[in-house]
Amino acid sequence: QAQLAVSGGGLVQAGGSLRLACAGSGIMFRIRTMAWYRQAPGRQREWVAVISSSGNTNYSESVKGRFTISRDNAKKTVYLQMNSLKLEDTATYYCNTGPGDEFYSWGQGTQVTVSS
Numbered sequence: 001q002a003q004l005a006v007s008g009g010g011l012v013q014a015g016g017s018l019r020l021a022c023a024g025s026g027i028m029f030r031i032r033t034m035a036w037y038r039q040a041p042g043r044q045r046e047w048v049a050v051i052s053s054s055g056n057t058n059y060s061e062s063v064k065g066r067f068t069i070s071r072d073n074a075k076k077t078v079y080l081q082m083n084s085l086k087l088e089d090t091a092t093y094y095c096n097t098g099p100g101d102e103f104y105s106w107g108q109g110t111q112v113t114v115s116s
Helices: none
Strands: 003-007 010-013 018-025 034-039 046-051 057-059 067-072 077-082 091-097 110-115
Touching: 003 091, 018 034, 018 091, 018 110, 034 067, 034 077, 046 067, 046 077, 057 067, 077 091
Parallel strands: 010 110
Antiparallel strands: 003 018, 018 077, 034 046, 034 091, 046 057, 067 077, 091 110
């Protein structure tokens, strides 16, 4: 059974940093495009960053230059380094396959709260 376990969220002051991790099990991780998504209260889930199986990356305009997505195929883990956090980055963060792909179960995600 496919599972994506997300960790690393927390409370951080504006301008601070956090690193999220997403460990996959039961999936062909090495060949999958993986992505980070987030959902703020009252808003739709949006994609944040995506990384292909070969390591090509892309970011939403709202996080470009501040967030970095990476992956370790040996560990079946994808990371999201978040720097210069802003209040508007507050959301529940999830990982899954790339936008447009068939998604796995979303799970509970991890809460990121940025305070002033």
